[in-house]
Amino acid sequence: MKIEMVSSQQFNSRTNLMVKSIIIFFLVIILFALTNAISGLVYERSQNKNKIGNEIASSWGQEQTITGPIIAIPYHKMDQKGINSINGFLYLMPDQLNIGGKMDPEIRSRGIYQALLYKSSLNFKSTFNIKNKIKSKVSSEILDFKRATVIIGISDLTGIRNPILLHCNESQISLVSGTLGSDMLSSGVSGYLPSLDQKDSIDIHFSIDLNGYQSLSCIPVGKNTSINLQSSWSSPSFFGQFLPQKREISDKGFNADWQVLEQNRIFNSVFYDSESKIGSSGIGVRLIEPVDSYLKNERNIKYALLIICLCFMCYFFIEIFFKIRIHPIQYFLIGAALTIFYLLILSMSEHVGFNLSYFISSAVTIFIIVYYSHSFLKRLRIAFIISGVLGLLFGYVFIILQLEDYALIAGSIGLFVILAIIMMVTRKINYYEYESEKISNESKEI
Numbered sequence: 001m002k003i004e005m006v007s008s009q010q011f012n013s014r015t016n017l018m019v020k021s022i023i024i025f026f027l028v029i030i031l032f033a034l035t036n037a038i039s040g041l042v043y044e045r046s047q048n049k050n051k052i053g054n055e056i057a058s059s060w061g062q063e064q065t066i067t068g069p070i071i072a073i074p075y076h077k078m079d080q081k082g083i084n085s086i087n088g089f090l091y092l093m094p095d096q097l098n099i100g101g102k103m104d105p106e107i108r109s110r111g112i113y114q115a116l117l118y119k120s121s122l123n124f125k126s127t128f129n130i131k132n133k134i135k136s137k138v139s140s141e142i143l144d145f146k147r148a149t150v151i152i153g154i155s156d157l158t159g160i161r162n163p164i165l166l167h168c169n170e171s172q173i174s175l176v177s178g179t180l181g182s183d184m185l186s187s188g189v190s191g192y193l194p195s196l197d198q199k200d201s202i203d204i205h206f207s208i209d210l211n212g213y214q215s216l217s218c219i220p221v222g223k224n225t226s227i228n229l230q231s232s233w234s235s236p237s238f239f240g241q242f243l244p245q246k247r248e249i250s251d252k253g254f255n256a257d258w259q260v261l262e263q264n265r266i267f268n269s270v271f272y273d274s275e276s277k278i279g280s281s282g283i284g285v286r287l288i289e290p291v292d293s294y295l296k297n298e299r300n301i302k303y304a305l306l307i308i309c310l311c312f313m314c315y316f317f318i319e320i321f322f323k324i325r326i327h328p329i330q331y332f333l334i335g336a337a338l339t340i341f342y343l344l345i346l347s348m349s350e351h352v353g354f355n356l357s358y359f360i361s362s363a364v365t366i367f368i369i370v371y372y373s374h375s376f377l378k379r380l381r382i383a384f385i386i387s388g389v390l391g392l393l394f395g396y397v398f399i400i401l402q403l404e405d406y407a408l409i410a411g412s413i414g415l416f417v418i419l420a421i422i423m424m425v426t427r428k429i430n431y432y433e434y435e436s437e438k439i440s441n442e443s444k445e446i
Contacts, residue, residue, distance in 0.1 A: 035304040046294035053115035057213035061159025064212035068152040094126035097222025103231040153185035159211035166206040217284025220260035240283030293349040
């Protein structure tokens, strides 16, 4: 009778570690699903922030793209019977275009969300060689110089702060909204040019005070285009078909210079409206937030599975080393605390920033886990071990989050070191002896 009871206990003991491992595996899957739900919440909050930003920008000024100045001259062709057969516009680009300006960042808030806006002041100076351009393109077309216009494309007219004063040689041109019949640009301002047929070349210069949201770009329409942009914002992101040839970025802001030639572009200096391809040639800068709490929360949650697995592994080996049984419900409650840790960071980072919320959330999470673990482990030494392991794990992840460019190599090296430590600490464990010892102890009790 005694032998049969021992055999039954042997069977139960030998399957105990396997059953516990399977239970822990399913607990990890459940907790990982919960962290994915929190990841979805991070995305939702991030979208809310973008929505609020767009709502603020709709009354202030959206992302701005400026095109011009461009001269548009109406034309028509006569067929053999003397009847107008084609009507449209001939567009002249500047021979030399210089753009200089400054972007002053401004942050507006609505509730807990903020929008990064800017005020810009831009100066445009351009020169047009009218006679040479027309000779190079016009053959049988009849040009209507009296209806020639200058067009300045502005993607969002809401952002114009002050009237735009345009000067053509010694004359001042009144500008109105719209493009006066031209459909090359969807939005902008324009005005009629006086006596264009009587001039070989003209100079056009003007200034624009423009509000915008995050990004500002210009189309390099000049045969030779020079652009200089300055700002006190220290985190720019340059984009477009051409990057700055020179740029200086410091804590005080940035200074960037572009130089674009006609040979670099996909459109010519003179073309008819059917040949227009200038819409996709914008170059500029986007003001980005150096610390995006939602982006850091998203990156942080990617390490949730690692933290949960390493924490459960720590408790699993505590069971083996110290011969203490930990119930699956206790595993689940500890894992739930780790999961709520990510929710705490998300909710707090919207008010006090990511770094401070990470410190507070990790401190309270470590405290509650260690306090709860001590209540059933009954050993202060083990509580110190757990607090040390959790502190190292949270600190390790925090360091990785700060290393944007070197996060991958730091993470891979860190994981290899963690695995090596686990292998060294557990190298002398004989899991079959552990089971046999449990069988022996249970037999003696019987």
